[in-house]
Protein backbone atom coordinates (compact mmCIF):
# COMPACT_ATOMS: atom_id res chain seq x y z
CA UNK A 108 0.00 0.00 0.00
CA UNK A 109 1.26 3.47 -0.88
CA UNK A 110 1.78 5.74 2.09
CA UNK A 111 -0.56 8.34 0.63
CA UNK A 112 -3.39 5.82 0.60
CA UNK A 113 -3.44 5.73 4.38
CA UNK A 114 -6.63 6.86 6.05
CA UNK A 115 -6.10 7.03 9.79
CA UNK A 116 -9.07 8.02 11.96
CA UNK A 117 -8.73 9.83 15.28
CA UNK A 118 -10.08 6.69 16.93
CA UNK A 119 -10.95 3.36 15.31
CA UNK A 120 -13.92 1.78 17.08
CA UNK A 121 -14.55 -0.70 14.25
CA UNK A 122 -11.12 -2.21 14.76
CA UNK A 123 -11.79 -2.67 18.49
CA UNK A 124 -15.14 -4.39 17.81
CA UNK A 125 -13.58 -6.61 15.16
CA UNK A 126 -10.87 -7.75 17.56
CA UNK A 127 -13.38 -8.52 20.34
CA UNK A 128 -15.60 -10.34 17.85
CA UNK A 129 -17.56 -13.27 19.25
CA UNK A 130 -16.71 -12.53 22.85
CA UNK A 131 -18.71 -9.34 22.55
CA UNK A 132 -21.48 -10.69 20.33
CA UNK A 133 -22.22 -13.79 22.39
CA UNK A 134 -22.47 -11.74 25.57
CA UNK A 135 -24.94 -9.39 23.87
CA UNK A 136 -26.87 -12.35 22.47
CA UNK A 137 -27.23 -13.83 25.96
CA UNK A 138 -28.84 -10.66 27.25
CA UNK A 139 -31.31 -10.63 24.37
CA UNK A 140 -32.19 -14.29 24.93
CA UNK A 141 -32.57 -13.78 28.69
CA UNK A 142 -34.85 -10.77 28.06
CA UNK A 143 -33.50 -9.30 31.30
CA UNK A 144 -32.95 -5.78 29.97
CA UNK A 145 -33.07 -3.60 33.09
CA UNK A 146 -30.85 -3.90 36.18
CA UNK A 147 -29.97 -7.54 35.74
CA UNK A 148 -26.83 -9.55 36.45
CA UNK A 149 -24.67 -7.76 33.88
CA UNK A 150 -25.30 -4.40 35.59
CA UNK A 151 -24.73 -5.90 39.04
CA UNK A 152 -21.50 -7.58 37.94
CA UNK A 153 -20.24 -4.46 36.19
CA UNK A 154 -20.90 -2.26 39.23
CA UNK A 155 -19.09 -4.72 41.51
CA UNK A 156 -16.10 -5.10 39.20
CA UNK A 157 -15.87 -1.39 38.47
CA UNK A 158 -15.88 -0.51 42.20
CA UNK A 159 -13.11 -3.09 42.66
CA UNK A 160 -11.16 -1.71 39.72
CA UNK A 161 -11.32 1.89 40.98
CA UNK A 162 -11.02 1.00 44.67
CA UNK A 163 -14.20 2.51 46.09
CA UNK A 164 -16.85 0.85 48.24
CA UNK A 165 -19.66 1.62 45.79
CA UNK A 166 -20.18 2.06 42.07
CA UNK A 167 -23.62 3.20 40.92
CA UNK A 168 -24.23 3.03 37.19
CA UNK A 169 -26.45 5.43 35.28
CA UNK A 170 -27.43 6.54 31.81
CA UNK A 171 -24.37 8.57 30.80
CA UNK A 172 -21.52 10.69 32.15
CA UNK A 173 -23.55 13.90 32.17
CA UNK A 174 -26.25 12.25 34.30
CA UNK A 175 -23.51 10.91 36.58
CA UNK A 176 -22.43 14.51 37.29
CA UNK A 177 -26.02 15.71 37.76
CA UNK A 178 -26.87 12.82 40.11
CA UNK A 179 -23.66 13.39 42.09
CA UNK A 180 -24.46 17.07 42.60
CA UNK A 181 -28.04 16.28 43.61
CA UNK A 182 -26.94 13.54 46.00
CA UNK A 183 -24.70 16.08 47.74
CA UNK A 184 -27.65 18.46 48.03
CA UNK A 185 -26.13 21.06 45.69
CA UNK A 186 -28.63 23.29 43.89
CA UNK A 187 -30.06 26.77 43.64
CA UNK A 188 -27.98 29.43 45.39
CA UNK A 189 -24.85 27.28 45.52
CA UNK A 190 -21.58 27.72 43.63
CA UNK A 191 -19.28 25.03 42.28
CA UNK A 192 -15.72 25.81 41.21
CA UNK A 193 -14.55 24.11 38.04
CA UNK A 194 -12.33 24.54 34.99
CA UNK A 195 -13.32 26.55 31.92
CA UNK A 196 -11.28 24.26 29.66
CA UNK A 197 -13.30 21.04 29.45
CA UNK A 198 -16.23 19.37 27.73
CA UNK A 199 -19.47 21.34 28.13
CA UNK A 200 -21.19 18.69 30.29
CA UNK A 201 -18.90 19.46 33.25
CA UNK A 202 -20.40 22.89 33.84
CA UNK A 203 -23.73 22.05 32.23
CA UNK A 204 -24.42 19.64 35.10
CA UNK A 205 -23.79 22.41 37.64
CA UNK A 206 -26.14 24.81 35.83
CA UNK A 207 -28.69 22.02 35.39
CA UNK A 208 -29.14 21.54 39.15
CA UNK A 209 -29.60 25.29 39.51
CA UNK A 210 -26.16 26.06 40.93
CA UNK A 211 -23.63 28.49 39.46
CA UNK A 212 -20.46 27.27 37.75
CA UNK A 213 -17.52 29.42 38.86
CA UNK A 214 -14.65 28.99 36.46
CA UNK A 215 -10.91 29.07 37.03
CA UNK A 216 -8.14 29.15 34.45
CA UNK A 217 -5.89 26.21 33.63
CA UNK A 218 -2.22 25.35 33.74
CA UNK A 219 -0.66 25.88 30.28
CA UNK A 220 1.26 22.58 30.47
CA UNK A 221 -1.19 20.10 32.04
CA UNK A 222 -4.34 21.83 30.68
CA UNK A 223 -5.93 21.08 34.08
CA UNK A 224 -7.44 23.57 36.53
CA UNK A 225 -4.73 25.66 38.16
CA UNK A 226 -5.02 24.73 41.84
CA UNK A 227 -3.36 28.00 42.85
CA UNK A 228 -6.38 29.92 41.50
CA UNK A 229 -9.07 28.02 43.39
CA UNK A 230 -8.92 29.69 46.79
CA UNK A 231 -9.59 33.21 45.55
CA UNK A 232 -12.78 31.97 43.86
CA UNK A 233 -14.25 30.60 47.08
CA UNK A 234 -17.24 32.53 48.48
CA UNK A 235 -19.71 31.72 51.28
CA UNK A 236 -21.88 30.11 48.58
CA UNK A 237 -19.22 27.68 47.39
CA UNK A 238 -20.23 24.08 48.06
CA UNK A 239 -17.87 22.02 45.94
CA UNK A 240 -14.86 21.83 43.65
CA UNK A 241 -15.21 19.85 40.43
CA UNK A 242 -11.77 19.05 39.02
CA UNK A 243 -11.61 17.45 35.56
CA UNK A 244 -8.78 15.05 34.76
CA UNK A 245 -8.58 16.36 31.22
CA UNK A 246 -7.49 14.13 28.34
CA UNK A 247 -6.67 11.41 30.90
CA UNK A 248 -4.16 13.30 33.04
CA UNK A 249 -4.72 13.73 36.79
CA UNK A 250 -5.25 17.13 38.39
CA UNK A 251 -3.07 18.26 41.32
CA UNK A 252 -5.17 16.28 43.81
CA UNK A 253 -2.98 16.96 46.89
CA UNK A 254 -3.49 20.69 46.51
CA UNK A 255 -7.17 20.40 45.61
CA UNK A 256 -8.02 18.07 48.51
CA UNK A 257 -6.15 20.32 50.96
CA UNK A 258 -8.16 23.37 49.84
CA UNK A 259 -11.41 21.40 50.00
CA UNK A 260 -10.75 20.18 53.49
CA UNK A 261 -9.63 23.61 54.71
CA UNK A 262 -12.86 25.21 53.45
CA UNK A 263 -15.14 22.22 54.08
CA UNK A 264 -16.08 21.74 50.43
CA UNK A 265 -17.14 18.62 48.60
CA UNK A 266 -14.97 17.34 45.76
CA UNK A 267 -16.62 15.81 42.70
CA UNK A 268 -14.06 14.36 40.32
CA UNK A 269 -15.04 14.53 36.67
CA UNK A 270 -13.05 11.47 35.66
CA UNK A 271 -14.98 10.92 32.43
CA UNK A 272 -11.75 10.98 30.40
CA UNK A 273 -9.49 9.28 32.92
CA UNK A 274 -10.71 5.77 33.74
CA UNK A 275 -7.74 3.83 35.10
CA UNK A 276 -5.46 6.84 35.59
CA UNK A 277 -3.59 7.44 38.84
CA UNK A 278 -2.14 10.33 40.86
CA UNK A 279 0.87 9.47 43.05
CA UNK A 280 -0.03 5.81 42.65
CA UNK A 281 -3.64 6.23 43.75
CA UNK A 282 -6.49 5.58 41.34
CA UNK A 283 -8.45 8.57 40.08
CA UNK A 284 -11.99 8.47 41.38
CA UNK A 285 -10.90 7.65 44.94
CA UNK A 286 -9.95 11.20 45.96
CA UNK A 287 -13.27 13.04 45.92
CA UNK A 288 -16.50 12.47 47.85
CA UNK A 289 -17.78 11.18 44.52
CA UNK A 290 -16.33 10.68 41.06
CA UNK A 291 -18.05 10.41 37.71
CA UNK A 292 -17.22 8.36 34.63
CA UNK A 293 -18.59 8.21 31.09
CA UNK A 294 -18.76 5.19 28.82
CA UNK A 295 -19.52 7.19 25.69
CA UNK A 296 -18.18 5.01 22.84
CA UNK A 297 -15.03 7.07 22.25
CA UNK A 298 -13.93 7.13 25.91
CA UNK A 299 -11.14 4.75 27.00
CA UNK A 300 -13.79 2.34 28.27
CA UNK A 301 -16.63 2.76 25.79
CA UNK A 302 -20.06 1.16 25.59
CA UNK A 303 -21.99 0.45 22.39
CA UNK A 304 -24.02 3.56 23.17
CA UNK A 305 -24.33 5.75 26.26
CA UNK A 306 -23.43 4.78 29.81
CA UNK A 307 -22.14 6.35 33.01
CA UNK A 308 -20.96 5.56 36.55
CA UNK A 309 -20.64 7.31 39.89
CA UNK A 310 -18.26 5.94 42.51
CA UNK A 311 -18.13 6.76 46.21
CA UNK A 312 -17.14 5.13 49.48
CA UNK A 313 -19.83 6.96 51.44
CA UNK A 314 -22.84 4.72 52.15
CA UNK A 315 -25.41 7.50 52.45
CA UNK A 316 -24.31 9.12 49.20
CA UNK A 317 -24.43 5.71 47.49
CA UNK A 318 -27.95 5.01 48.73
CA UNK A 319 -29.11 8.48 47.66
CA UNK A 320 -27.61 7.93 44.19
CA UNK A 321 -29.38 4.58 43.86
CA UNK A 322 -32.62 6.35 44.73
CA UNK A 323 -32.07 9.28 42.40
CA UNK A 324 -31.46 7.13 39.33
CA UNK A 325 -34.89 5.46 39.64
CA UNK A 326 -37.44 8.11 40.53
CA UNK A 327 -36.53 8.27 44.21
CA UNK A 328 -38.64 5.23 44.93
CA UNK A 329 -38.44 2.11 47.06
CA UNK A 330 -36.20 1.39 50.03
CA UNK A 331 -33.38 3.56 48.72
CA UNK A 332 -35.78 6.43 48.19
CA UNK A 333 -37.09 6.10 51.72
CA UNK A 334 -33.56 6.13 53.12
CA UNK A 335 -32.56 9.09 50.92
CA UNK A 336 -35.63 10.98 52.12
CA UNK A 337 -34.58 10.42 55.72
CA UNK A 338 -30.99 11.58 55.09
CA UNK A 339 -32.28 14.73 53.41
CA UNK A 340 -34.61 15.58 56.24
CA UNK A 341 -31.95 14.91 58.83
CA UNK A 342 -29.62 17.09 56.80
CA UNK A 343 -27.08 14.40 57.49
CA UNK A 344 -25.29 14.72 54.16
CA UNK A 345 -24.72 18.40 54.77
CA UNK A 346 -22.06 17.84 57.38
CA UNK A 347 -19.69 15.89 55.15
CA UNK A 348 -20.68 12.91 57.22
CA UNK A 349 -18.42 10.00 56.47
CA UNK A 350 -19.90 7.55 58.95
CA UNK A 351 -20.24 3.91 58.04
CA UNK A 352 -23.98 3.35 58.30
CA UNK A 353 -24.78 0.30 56.20
CA UNK A 354 -26.23 1.24 52.86
CA UNK A 355 -29.66 -0.04 52.03
CA UNK A 356 -29.22 -2.91 49.68
CA UNK A 357 -32.35 -2.80 47.63
CA UNK A 358 -31.78 -3.06 43.91
CA UNK A 359 -35.18 -1.64 42.99
CA UNK A 360 -35.66 -3.87 39.98
CA UNK A 361 -38.83 -4.44 38.04
CA UNK A 362 -40.66 -6.53 40.66
CA UNK A 363 -39.78 -4.59 43.78
CA UNK A 364 -42.96 -4.13 45.79
CA UNK A 365 -42.03 -0.63 46.91
CA UNK A 366 -41.39 0.56 43.36
CA UNK A 367 -44.46 2.81 43.25
CA UNK A 368 -43.77 4.59 46.52
CA UNK A 369 -41.74 7.69 45.69
CA UNK A 370 -39.92 9.64 48.38
CA UNK A 371 -37.79 12.14 46.46
CA UNK A 372 -37.89 13.49 42.91
CA UNK A 373 -35.28 11.71 40.85
CA UNK A 374 -34.62 10.58 37.31
CA UNK A 375 -34.84 7.62 35.02
CA UNK A 376 -31.13 7.13 34.44
CA UNK A 377 -30.06 3.50 34.44
CA UNK A 378 -27.30 1.70 32.61
CA UNK A 379 -28.82 -0.74 30.11
CA UNK A 380 -28.16 -4.42 30.67
CA UNK A 381 -26.90 -4.63 27.06
CA UNK A 382 -24.40 -1.84 27.66
CA UNK A 383 -23.30 -3.46 30.91
CA UNK A 384 -22.65 -6.71 29.00
CA UNK A 385 -20.41 -4.84 26.54
CA UNK A 386 -18.64 -3.04 29.37
CA UNK A 387 -18.07 -6.27 31.32
CA UNK A 388 -16.22 -7.68 28.32
CA UNK A 389 -14.17 -4.52 27.80
CA UNK A 390 -13.29 -3.86 31.47
CA UNK A 391 -11.01 -6.92 31.38
CA UNK A 392 -8.97 -5.31 28.60
CA UNK A 393 -8.86 -1.79 30.00
CA UNK A 394 -5.48 -2.01 31.75
CA UNK A 395 -3.89 -3.53 28.66
CA UNK A 396 -5.45 -0.89 26.40
CA UNK A 397 -4.33 1.94 28.70
CA UNK A 398 -0.79 0.51 28.71
CA UNK A 399 -0.81 0.46 24.91
CA UNK A 400 -2.03 4.09 24.83
CA UNK A 401 0.82 5.03 27.14
CA UNK A 402 3.29 3.26 24.85
CA UNK A 403 1.90 5.05 21.77
CA UNK A 404 2.08 8.39 23.58
CA UNK A 405 5.68 7.77 24.61
CA UNK A 406 6.59 6.92 21.02
CA UNK A 407 4.89 10.06 19.74
CA UNK A 408 6.62 12.27 22.31
CA UNK A 409 10.05 10.64 21.81
CA UNK A 410 9.89 10.86 18.04
CA UNK A 411 8.23 14.25 17.68
CA UNK A 412 10.31 16.17 20.26
CA UNK A 413 13.24 16.55 17.88
CA UNK A 414 11.18 18.49 15.32
CA UNK A 415 8.83 20.38 17.61
CA UNK A 416 10.76 23.65 17.49
CA UNK A 417 11.07 23.56 13.73
CA UNK A 418 7.42 22.61 13.35
CA UNK A 419 6.33 25.23 15.92
CA UNK A 420 4.34 22.77 17.97
CA UNK A 421 4.72 21.17 21.38
CA UNK A 422 4.22 17.60 22.59
CA UNK A 423 2.15 17.16 25.79
CA UNK A 424 3.66 17.52 29.23
CA UNK A 425 3.91 14.29 31.20
CA UNK A 426 4.31 14.47 34.98
CA UNK A 427 6.11 11.74 36.92
CA UNK A 428 3.39 11.90 39.60
CA UNK A 429 0.73 10.78 37.21
CA UNK A 430 -0.25 7.74 35.22
CA UNK A 431 -1.75 9.47 32.21
CA UNK A 432 -4.23 7.30 30.31
CA UNK A 433 -4.13 9.45 27.15
CA UNK A 434 -7.81 9.60 26.35
CA UNK A 435 -6.43 12.11 23.83
CA UNK A 436 -2.89 12.86 22.69
CA UNK A 437 -2.82 16.64 22.36
CA UNK A 438 -0.39 18.79 20.40
CA UNK A 439 -0.19 22.54 20.84
CA UNK A 440 0.76 24.45 17.66
CA UNK A 441 1.26 28.15 16.97
CA UNK A 442 -0.21 27.68 13.50
CA UNK A 443 -2.66 24.89 14.20
CA UNK A 444 -4.48 25.06 10.88
CA UNK A 445 -1.37 24.72 8.73
CA UNK A 446 -0.47 21.51 10.55
CA UNK A 447 -3.96 20.01 10.73
CA UNK A 448 -4.61 20.85 7.05
CA UNK A 449 -1.35 19.19 6.08
CA UNK A 450 -2.22 16.07 8.09
CA UNK A 451 -5.71 15.98 6.53
CA UNK A 452 -4.14 16.12 3.04
CA UNK A 453 -2.13 13.02 4.00
CA UNK A 454 -5.17 11.09 5.28
CA UNK A 455 -4.55 11.68 8.99
CA UNK A 456 -7.52 12.81 11.07
CA UNK A 457 -7.23 15.38 13.83
CA UNK A 458 -9.79 16.80 16.26
CA UNK A 459 -10.05 20.09 18.12
CA UNK A 460 -10.49 19.87 21.90
CA UNK A 461 -11.87 22.40 22.76
CA UNK A 462 -12.44 25.34 20.41
CA UNK A 463 -14.44 27.48 22.90
CA UNK A 464 -13.64 27.60 26.63
CA UNK A 465 -16.82 27.32 28.68
CA UNK A 466 -16.83 30.89 30.01
CA UNK A 467 -17.20 32.09 26.40
CA UNK A 468 -19.96 29.65 25.40
CA UNK A 469 -23.23 31.32 24.40
CA UNK A 470 -25.12 29.05 26.79
CA UNK A 471 -23.23 30.63 29.69
CA UNK A 472 -23.45 34.29 28.61
CA UNK A 473 -25.72 34.89 31.62
CA UNK A 474 -22.71 34.22 33.88
CA UNK A 475 -21.18 37.48 32.66
CA UNK A 476 -17.68 36.36 31.73
CA UNK A 477 -15.72 38.16 29.02
CA UNK A 478 -12.91 37.53 26.58
CA UNK A 479 -9.66 37.88 28.50
CA UNK A 480 -11.00 36.53 31.80
CA UNK A 481 -9.08 33.23 31.44
CA UNK A 482 -6.16 33.93 29.11
CA UNK A 483 -4.51 30.50 29.33
CA UNK A 484 -7.66 28.59 28.36
CA UNK A 485 -8.34 31.11 25.59
CA UNK A 486 -4.78 30.71 24.30
CA UNK A 487 -5.00 26.91 24.36
CA UNK A 488 -8.41 26.80 22.69
CA UNK A 489 -6.82 28.31 19.57
CA UNK A 490 -3.80 26.01 19.52
CA UNK A 491 -4.57 22.50 20.77
CA UNK A 492 -5.61 19.52 18.67
CA UNK A 493 -5.59 15.74 18.96
CA UNK A 494 -3.85 13.28 16.66
CA UNK A 495 -4.88 9.61 16.30
CA UNK A 496 -4.81 7.72 19.61
CA UNK A 497 -6.37 4.33 20.29
CA UNK A 498 -5.03 1.04 21.58
CA UNK A 499 -5.40 -0.65 18.17
CA UNK A 500 -3.25 1.92 16.31
CA UNK A 501 -0.50 -0.14 14.64
CA UNK A 502 3.23 0.62 14.76
CA UNK A 503 3.13 1.06 10.99
CA UNK A 504 0.31 3.61 11.20
CA UNK A 505 2.14 5.46 13.93
CA UNK A 506 5.37 5.53 11.93
CA UNK A 507 3.44 7.06 9.02
CA UNK A 508 1.92 9.76 11.26
CA UNK A 509 5.32 10.56 12.78
CA UNK A 510 7.07 10.77 9.41
CA UNK A 511 4.28 12.98 8.03
CA UNK A 512 4.75 15.43 10.92
CA UNK A 513 8.53 15.32 10.35
CA UNK A 514 7.95 16.20 6.69
CA UNK A 515 5.77 19.10 7.71
CA UNK A 516 8.33 20.41 10.19
CA UNK A 517 11.20 20.08 7.77
CA UNK A 518 9.39 21.97 5.02
CA UNK A 519 8.10 25.08 6.77
Ligand SMILES: *Cc1c(COP(=O)(O)O)cnc(C)c1O
Pocket residue numbers: 171172173174197198200201243269271272292293294295305306307
Ligand atom coordinates in the same frame (compact mmCIF):
# COMPACT_ATOMS: atom_id res chain seq x y z
C1 LIG B 1 -17.60 12.75 28.01
C2 LIG B 1 -17.52 13.71 29.12
C3 LIG B 1 -18.64 14.02 29.93
C4 LIG B 1 -20.02 13.54 29.65
O1 LIG B 1 -20.18 12.22 29.40
P1 LIG B 1 -21.41 11.68 28.51
O2 LIG B 1 -21.39 10.22 28.77
O3 LIG B 1 -21.12 12.04 27.09
O4 LIG B 1 -22.66 12.32 29.00
C5 LIG B 1 -18.44 14.86 31.01
N1 LIG B 1 -17.24 15.41 31.27
C6 LIG B 1 -16.16 15.16 30.50
C7 LIG B 1 -14.86 15.79 30.85
C8 LIG B 1 -16.27 14.33 29.39
O5 LIG B 1 -15.22 14.12 28.62
